[in-house]
Amino acid sequence: MYNAFASIFYASLISFFCTLLVTPYFNKFFRATGIVGRDIMKNDPTPVADMGGPGVILGFLTGLFFYISIGIFVLGQELNDLVYLLASISTVLIITLIGFFEVLTTLMKQREGPGLFARMKRKGIPRWFYYFITIPAAIPLMAVKAGVSSMSLPFLGEVEFGIIYPLVIIPLAVLCCSNATNFFAGYNGLEAGMGFVLHLSLGLFALTKGRETAALIALTFAFSLLAFLRYNWYPAKVFPGDLNYTIGAVCVCVAVVGNMERFAILCFLPWVIESFLKALTKFNAENFGVLQEDGTLRPRDKEIRSLTHLVMSLGRFKEYQVSTILIVVEIVVCIVSWMLVPYI
Numbered sequence: 001m002y003n004a005f006a007s008i009f010y011a012s013l014i015s016f017f018c019t020l021l022v023t024p025y026f027n028k029f030f031r032a033t034g035i036v037g038r039d040i041m042k043n044d045p046t047p048v049a050d051m052g053g054p055g056v057i058l059g060f061l062t063g064l065f066f067y068i069s070i071g072i073f074v075l076g077q078e079l080n081d082l083v084y085l086l087a088s089i090s091t092v093l094i095i096t097l098i099g100f101f102e103v104l105t106t107l108m109k110q111r112e113g114p115g116l117f118a119r120m121k122r123k124g125i126p127r128w129f130y131y132f133i134t135i136p137a138a139i140p141l142m143a144v145k146a147g148v149s150s151m152s153l154p155f156l157g158e159v160e161f162g163i164i165y166p167l168v169i170i171p172l173a174v175l176c177c178s179n180a181t182n183f184f185a186g187y188n189g190l191e192a193g194m195g196f197v198l199h200l201s202l203g204l205f206a207l208t209k210g211r212e213t214a215a216l217i218a219l220t221f222a223f224s225l226l227a228f229l230r231y232n233w234y235p236a237k238v239f240p241g242d243l244n245y246t247i248g249a250v251c252v253c254v255a256v257v258g259n260m261e262r263f264a265i266l267c268f269l270p271w272v273i274e275s276f277l278k279a280l281t282k283f284n285a286e287n288f289g290v291l292q293e294d295g296t297l298r299p300r301d302k303e304i305r306s307l308t309h310l311v312m313s314l315g316r317f318k319e320y321q322v323s324t325i326l327i328v329v330e331i332v333v334c335i336v337s338w339m340l341v342p343y344i
Helices: 002-033 053-074 082-105 116-120 135-143 164-182 190-208 212-232 243-257 261-267 269-279 307-313 319-343
Strands: 150-153 157-160 289-291 296-299
Touching: 002 053, 002 212, 053 082, 053 212, 053 243, 082 135, 082 164, 082 212, 082 243, 135 164, 135 243, 164 243, 164 269, 190 212, 190 243, 190 261, 190 319, 212 243, 243 261, 261 269, 261 319, 269 307, 269 319, 289 307, 296 307, 307 319
Parallel strands: none
Antiparallel strands: 150 157, 289 296
Protein backbone atom coordinates (compact mmCIF):
# COMPACT_ATOMS: atom_id res chain seq x y z
CA MET A 1 0.00 0.00 0.00
CA TYR A 2 2.82 2.42 0.89
CA ASN A 3 4.52 1.83 -2.45
CA ALA A 4 1.32 2.71 -4.29
CA PHE A 5 0.84 5.93 -2.34
CA ALA A 6 4.50 6.86 -2.76
CA SER A 7 4.33 6.16 -6.50
CA ILE A 8 1.25 8.39 -6.84
CA PHE A 9 3.05 11.16 -4.95
CA TYR A 10 6.15 10.95 -7.16
CA ALA A 11 4.04 10.63 -10.31
CA SER A 12 2.23 13.86 -9.37
CA LEU A 13 5.53 15.65 -8.80
CA ILE A 14 6.82 14.47 -12.16
CA SER A 15 3.63 15.69 -13.84
CA PHE A 16 4.06 19.09 -12.19
CA PHE A 17 7.68 19.64 -13.15
CA CYS A 18 7.26 18.23 -16.66
CA THR A 19 4.42 20.66 -17.42
CA LEU A 20 6.33 23.50 -15.77
CA LEU A 21 9.38 22.90 -17.95
CA VAL A 22 7.82 22.15 -21.34
CA THR A 23 5.00 24.72 -21.46
CA PRO A 24 7.30 27.68 -22.37
CA TYR A 25 8.64 25.73 -25.35
CA PHE A 26 5.11 24.95 -26.57
CA ASN A 27 4.18 28.61 -26.12
CA LYS A 28 7.14 29.68 -28.23
CA PHE A 29 6.21 27.16 -30.91
CA PHE A 30 2.56 28.27 -31.05
CA ARG A 31 3.52 31.94 -31.29
CA ALA A 32 5.93 31.13 -34.12
CA THR A 33 3.29 29.16 -36.03
CA GLY A 34 0.54 31.71 -35.51
CA ILE A 35 -1.62 29.63 -33.17
CA VAL A 36 -2.36 32.65 -31.03
CA GLY A 37 -5.31 34.63 -29.75
CA ARG A 38 -6.08 38.09 -28.46
CA ASP A 39 -6.97 38.67 -24.82
CA ILE A 40 -10.23 40.53 -25.40
CA MET A 41 -10.49 41.79 -21.80
CA LYS A 42 -7.22 43.70 -21.97
CA ASN A 43 -5.96 46.68 -23.94
CA ASP A 44 -2.70 44.87 -24.64
CA PRO A 45 -2.68 43.70 -28.31
CA THR A 46 0.18 41.24 -27.75
CA PRO A 47 -0.75 37.80 -29.19
CA VAL A 48 -1.03 35.00 -26.64
CA ALA A 49 -0.37 31.31 -27.32
CA ASP A 50 -3.78 29.70 -27.75
CA MET A 51 -3.12 26.04 -26.82
CA GLY A 52 -2.40 25.08 -23.24
CA GLY A 53 -3.23 21.42 -23.70
CA PRO A 54 0.05 19.95 -25.00
CA GLY A 55 2.12 20.95 -21.96
CA VAL A 56 -0.50 19.78 -19.48
CA ILE A 57 -1.21 16.51 -21.28
CA LEU A 58 2.50 15.74 -21.68
CA GLY A 59 3.02 16.24 -17.96
CA PHE A 60 -0.09 14.21 -17.15
CA LEU A 61 0.99 11.29 -19.35
CA THR A 62 4.58 11.39 -18.08
CA GLY A 63 3.35 11.01 -14.50
CA LEU A 64 1.00 8.17 -15.41
CA PHE A 65 3.63 6.30 -17.41
CA PHE A 66 6.09 6.69 -14.54
CA TYR A 67 3.57 5.09 -12.20
CA ILE A 68 2.89 2.24 -14.61
CA SER A 69 6.58 1.57 -15.26
CA ILE A 70 7.49 1.59 -11.56
CA GLY A 71 4.65 -0.72 -10.65
CA ILE A 72 5.21 -3.25 -13.43
CA PHE A 73 8.93 -3.18 -14.23
CA VAL A 74 10.52 -2.12 -10.92
CA LEU A 75 8.22 -3.46 -8.22
CA GLY A 76 6.98 -6.37 -10.34
CA GLN A 77 3.39 -5.85 -9.24
CA GLU A 78 0.20 -6.44 -11.16
CA LEU A 79 -1.54 -3.06 -11.26
CA ASN A 80 -5.19 -3.04 -10.32
CA ASP A 81 -7.55 -1.56 -12.88
CA LEU A 82 -4.79 -1.16 -15.48
CA VAL A 83 -7.29 -1.60 -18.29
CA TYR A 84 -9.42 1.19 -16.83
CA LEU A 85 -6.37 3.42 -16.53
CA LEU A 86 -5.47 2.84 -20.18
CA ALA A 87 -9.09 3.44 -21.21
CA SER A 88 -9.04 6.73 -19.29
CA ILE A 89 -5.84 7.74 -21.06
CA SER A 90 -7.52 7.01 -24.40
CA THR A 91 -10.54 9.12 -23.44
CA VAL A 92 -8.31 12.03 -22.40
CA LEU A 93 -6.30 11.86 -25.62
CA ILE A 94 -9.43 11.76 -27.78
CA ILE A 95 -10.99 14.72 -26.00
CA THR A 96 -7.70 16.61 -26.30
CA LEU A 97 -7.61 16.00 -30.06
CA ILE A 98 -11.16 17.31 -30.26
CA GLY A 99 -10.01 20.39 -28.35
CA PHE A 100 -7.12 20.85 -30.79
CA PHE A 101 -9.58 20.74 -33.67
CA GLU A 102 -11.87 23.28 -32.03
CA VAL A 103 -9.00 25.73 -31.41
CA LEU A 104 -7.56 25.36 -34.89
CA THR A 105 -10.91 26.08 -36.51
CA THR A 106 -11.04 29.40 -34.66
CA LEU A 107 -8.01 30.50 -36.69
CA MET A 108 -10.35 31.00 -39.63
CA LYS A 109 -11.01 34.64 -40.46
CA GLN A 110 -14.73 34.46 -39.71
CA ARG A 111 -15.90 36.47 -36.73
CA GLU A 112 -18.93 36.31 -34.46
CA GLY A 113 -20.60 39.55 -35.59
CA PRO A 114 -20.26 43.23 -36.49
CA GLY A 115 -19.62 44.75 -33.04
CA LEU A 116 -16.17 45.48 -31.60
CA PHE A 117 -16.36 42.60 -29.10
CA ALA A 118 -17.67 40.22 -31.73
CA ARG A 119 -14.99 41.21 -34.24
CA MET A 120 -12.28 40.38 -31.71
CA LYS A 121 -13.77 36.98 -30.90
CA ARG A 122 -13.07 34.34 -33.50
CA LYS A 123 -15.71 31.98 -34.77
CA GLY A 124 -14.85 28.29 -34.89
CA ILE A 125 -16.93 25.27 -35.78
CA PRO A 126 -20.73 25.64 -35.50
CA ARG A 127 -21.87 25.93 -31.90
CA TRP A 128 -24.39 23.06 -32.13
CA PHE A 129 -21.69 20.76 -33.50
CA TYR A 130 -18.98 21.25 -30.92
CA TYR A 131 -21.45 20.42 -28.12
CA PHE A 132 -21.72 16.89 -29.51
CA ILE A 133 -18.26 16.14 -30.89
CA THR A 134 -17.09 15.15 -27.42
CA ILE A 135 -19.19 11.96 -27.42
CA PRO A 136 -16.57 9.76 -29.21
CA ALA A 137 -14.19 10.35 -26.30
CA ALA A 138 -16.48 8.20 -24.14
CA ILE A 139 -16.03 5.09 -26.31
CA PRO A 140 -12.94 3.67 -24.49
CA LEU A 141 -14.71 3.86 -21.11
CA MET A 142 -17.83 2.33 -22.66
CA ALA A 143 -15.88 -0.49 -24.31
CA VAL A 144 -14.23 -1.70 -21.10
CA LYS A 145 -17.41 -1.15 -19.08
CA ALA A 146 -15.49 1.02 -16.65
CA GLY A 147 -17.04 1.61 -13.27
CA VAL A 148 -20.04 -0.21 -11.86
CA SER A 149 -23.63 0.07 -13.01
CA SER A 150 -24.76 0.86 -9.47
CA MET A 151 -24.17 4.59 -8.89
CA SER A 152 -24.20 6.53 -5.63
CA LEU A 153 -26.16 9.68 -6.36
CA PRO A 154 -26.81 12.64 -4.05
CA PHE A 155 -30.07 12.24 -2.08
CA LEU A 156 -31.01 9.13 -4.08
CA GLY A 157 -28.42 6.71 -2.74
CA GLU A 158 -27.56 3.58 -4.73
CA VAL A 159 -29.24 3.41 -8.15
CA GLU A 160 -28.86 0.37 -10.41
CA PHE A 161 -28.65 1.33 -14.11
CA GLY A 162 -27.49 -1.95 -15.66
CA ILE A 163 -26.50 -1.76 -19.33
CA ILE A 164 -27.75 1.84 -19.45
CA TYR A 165 -24.70 2.88 -17.45
CA PRO A 166 -21.99 2.20 -20.10
CA LEU A 167 -24.20 2.88 -23.13
CA VAL A 168 -25.97 6.05 -21.97
CA ILE A 169 -24.71 7.43 -18.64
CA ILE A 170 -20.99 7.47 -19.50
CA PRO A 171 -21.26 9.20 -22.92
CA LEU A 172 -23.83 11.62 -21.48
CA ALA A 173 -21.47 12.43 -18.61
CA VAL A 174 -18.55 13.05 -20.97
CA LEU A 175 -20.76 15.23 -23.18
CA CYS A 176 -22.12 17.33 -20.32
CA CYS A 177 -19.01 17.65 -18.16
CA SER A 178 -16.58 18.46 -20.98
CA ASN A 179 -18.89 21.17 -22.31
CA ALA A 180 -19.63 22.50 -18.83
CA THR A 181 -15.96 23.14 -18.05
CA ASN A 182 -15.68 24.92 -21.39
CA PHE A 183 -18.38 27.41 -20.34
CA PHE A 184 -15.98 29.16 -17.93
CA ALA A 185 -13.50 29.95 -20.70
CA GLY A 186 -12.16 33.47 -21.06
CA TYR A 187 -10.66 34.51 -17.72
CA ASN A 188 -6.95 34.18 -17.00
CA GLY A 189 -6.40 31.32 -14.56
CA LEU A 190 -10.08 30.55 -14.01
CA GLU A 191 -10.49 27.23 -15.81
CA ALA A 192 -7.13 25.83 -14.71
CA GLY A 193 -7.50 27.14 -11.14
CA MET A 194 -10.96 25.70 -10.60
CA GLY A 195 -9.91 22.52 -12.38
CA PHE A 196 -6.93 22.14 -10.04
CA VAL A 197 -9.13 22.46 -6.95
CA LEU A 198 -11.70 20.02 -8.39
CA HIS A 199 -9.19 17.30 -9.26
CA LEU A 200 -7.11 17.76 -6.11
CA SER A 201 -10.28 17.20 -4.09
CA LEU A 202 -11.28 14.17 -6.16
CA GLY A 203 -7.77 12.72 -5.84
CA LEU A 204 -7.55 13.13 -2.08
CA PHE A 205 -11.04 11.72 -1.63
CA ALA A 206 -10.14 8.71 -3.77
CA LEU A 207 -7.01 8.13 -1.70
CA THR A 208 -9.00 8.06 1.53
CA LYS A 209 -11.29 5.44 -0.02
CA GLY A 210 -8.42 3.29 -1.28
CA ARG A 211 -9.23 3.89 -4.96
CA GLU A 212 -5.68 4.27 -6.15
CA THR A 213 -6.27 4.38 -9.91
CA ALA A 214 -8.80 7.19 -9.58
CA ALA A 215 -6.47 9.04 -7.21
CA LEU A 216 -3.59 8.65 -9.65
CA ILE A 217 -5.57 10.10 -12.57
CA ALA A 218 -6.93 12.99 -10.55
CA LEU A 219 -3.71 14.00 -8.77
CA THR A 220 -1.37 13.80 -11.75
CA PHE A 221 -3.79 15.93 -13.76
CA ALA A 222 -4.29 18.34 -10.86
CA PHE A 223 -0.57 19.01 -10.48
CA SER A 224 -0.17 19.41 -14.22
CA LEU A 225 -2.86 22.11 -14.05
CA LEU A 226 -1.09 23.72 -11.09
CA ALA A 227 2.12 24.00 -13.11
CA PHE A 228 0.14 25.35 -16.06
CA LEU A 229 -1.24 28.10 -13.82
CA ARG A 230 2.29 29.51 -13.65
CA TYR A 231 1.79 30.63 -17.26
CA ASN A 232 -1.98 30.99 -17.41
CA TRP A 233 -2.42 33.29 -14.42
CA TYR A 234 -3.00 36.99 -14.99
CA PRO A 235 -1.58 38.29 -17.28
CA ALA A 236 -1.71 35.01 -19.19
CA LYS A 237 1.13 33.91 -21.44
CA VAL A 238 -0.99 31.05 -22.76
CA PHE A 239 -4.72 30.30 -22.96
CA PRO A 240 -6.17 26.90 -22.00
CA GLY A 241 -7.98 26.69 -25.36
CA ASP A 242 -8.08 22.97 -26.12
CA LEU A 243 -7.72 22.15 -22.42
CA ASN A 244 -11.21 23.27 -21.41
CA TYR A 245 -12.91 20.10 -22.66
CA THR A 246 -10.24 17.92 -21.08
CA ILE A 247 -10.82 19.21 -17.55
CA GLY A 248 -14.38 17.88 -17.58
CA ALA A 249 -13.49 14.63 -19.30
CA VAL A 250 -10.82 13.80 -16.70
CA CYS A 251 -13.40 14.43 -13.98
CA VAL A 252 -15.69 11.83 -15.58
CA CYS A 253 -12.85 9.31 -15.82
CA VAL A 254 -12.02 9.75 -12.13
CA ALA A 255 -15.65 9.49 -11.03
CA VAL A 256 -16.32 6.39 -13.14
CA VAL A 257 -13.09 4.51 -12.38
CA GLY A 258 -13.28 5.37 -8.68
CA ASN A 259 -17.05 4.74 -8.38
CA MET A 260 -17.35 8.13 -6.66
CA GLU A 261 -20.04 9.80 -8.75
CA ARG A 262 -21.82 11.23 -5.72
CA PHE A 263 -18.82 13.19 -4.48
CA ALA A 264 -17.86 14.24 -8.01
CA ILE A 265 -21.33 15.63 -8.71
CA LEU A 266 -21.25 17.69 -5.52
CA CYS A 267 -17.81 19.11 -6.33
CA PHE A 268 -18.97 19.86 -9.87
CA LEU A 269 -21.91 22.04 -8.75
CA PRO A 270 -20.42 25.40 -9.91
CA TRP A 271 -20.21 24.05 -13.46
CA VAL A 272 -23.75 22.66 -13.18
CA ILE A 273 -25.02 26.10 -12.15
CA GLU A 274 -23.05 27.73 -14.95
CA SER A 275 -24.60 25.33 -17.46
CA PHE A 276 -28.13 26.17 -16.30
CA LEU A 277 -27.39 29.90 -16.55
CA LYS A 278 -26.08 29.44 -20.08
CA ALA A 279 -29.11 27.31 -20.99
CA LEU A 280 -31.41 30.25 -20.21
CA THR A 281 -30.05 31.95 -23.33
CA LYS A 282 -29.87 28.73 -25.38
CA PHE A 283 -26.11 28.75 -24.73
CA ASN A 284 -25.59 32.04 -26.56
CA ALA A 285 -24.47 34.08 -23.53
CA GLU A 286 -20.80 34.94 -23.03
CA ASN A 287 -19.19 35.18 -19.62
CA PHE A 288 -16.73 37.93 -20.62
CA GLY A 289 -16.76 41.35 -19.00
CA VAL A 290 -16.19 44.83 -20.40
CA LEU A 291 -12.89 46.42 -19.39
CA GLN A 292 -13.29 49.75 -17.55
CA GLU A 293 -10.81 52.63 -17.36
CA ASP A 294 -9.73 51.64 -13.84
CA GLY A 295 -8.95 48.08 -14.99
CA THR A 296 -12.07 46.52 -13.48
CA LEU A 297 -14.67 44.51 -15.38
CA ARG A 298 -18.38 45.03 -15.74
CA PRO A 299 -20.96 42.59 -17.18
CA ARG A 300 -21.84 43.19 -20.83
CA ASP A 301 -25.54 42.73 -20.10
CA LYS A 302 -27.81 43.48 -17.16
CA GLU A 303 -29.03 39.90 -16.86
CA ILE A 304 -26.97 37.37 -14.88
CA ARG A 305 -26.12 34.62 -17.33
CA SER A 306 -22.87 33.39 -15.78
CA LEU A 307 -21.30 33.09 -12.36
CA THR A 308 -18.69 35.56 -13.63
CA HIS A 309 -21.54 38.04 -14.26
CA LEU A 310 -22.71 37.50 -10.69
CA VAL A 311 -19.25 38.20 -9.26
CA MET A 312 -18.77 41.30 -11.41
CA SER A 313 -22.16 42.65 -10.34
CA LEU A 314 -21.18 42.43 -6.66
CA GLY A 315 -18.37 44.99 -6.88
CA ARG A 316 -15.58 46.49 -8.93
CA PHE A 317 -13.24 43.60 -9.53
CA LYS A 318 -10.30 43.15 -11.87
CA GLU A 319 -9.99 40.03 -13.98
CA TYR A 320 -7.65 38.17 -11.64
CA GLN A 321 -9.96 39.00 -8.72
CA VAL A 322 -12.96 37.49 -10.50
CA SER A 323 -10.92 34.34 -11.11
CA THR A 324 -9.71 34.23 -7.50
CA ILE A 325 -13.22 34.61 -6.08
CA LEU A 326 -14.59 31.75 -8.16
CA ILE A 327 -11.62 29.52 -7.32
CA VAL A 328 -12.28 30.18 -3.63
CA VAL A 329 -15.95 29.33 -4.22
CA GLU A 330 -14.87 25.98 -5.67
CA ILE A 331 -12.63 25.37 -2.63
CA VAL A 332 -15.61 25.98 -0.33
CA VAL A 333 -17.85 23.74 -2.46
CA CYS A 334 -15.33 20.88 -2.30
CA ILE A 335 -14.88 21.21 1.47
CA VAL A 336 -18.64 21.25 2.05
CA SER A 337 -19.06 18.31 -0.34
CA TRP A 338 -16.54 16.29 1.65
CA MET A 339 -18.52 17.01 4.82
CA LEU A 340 -21.92 16.29 3.30
CA VAL A 341 -21.25 13.22 1.16
CA PRO A 342 -21.58 10.69 4.05
CA TYR A 343 -25.08 11.96 4.78
CA ILE A 344 -26.67 12.14 1.33
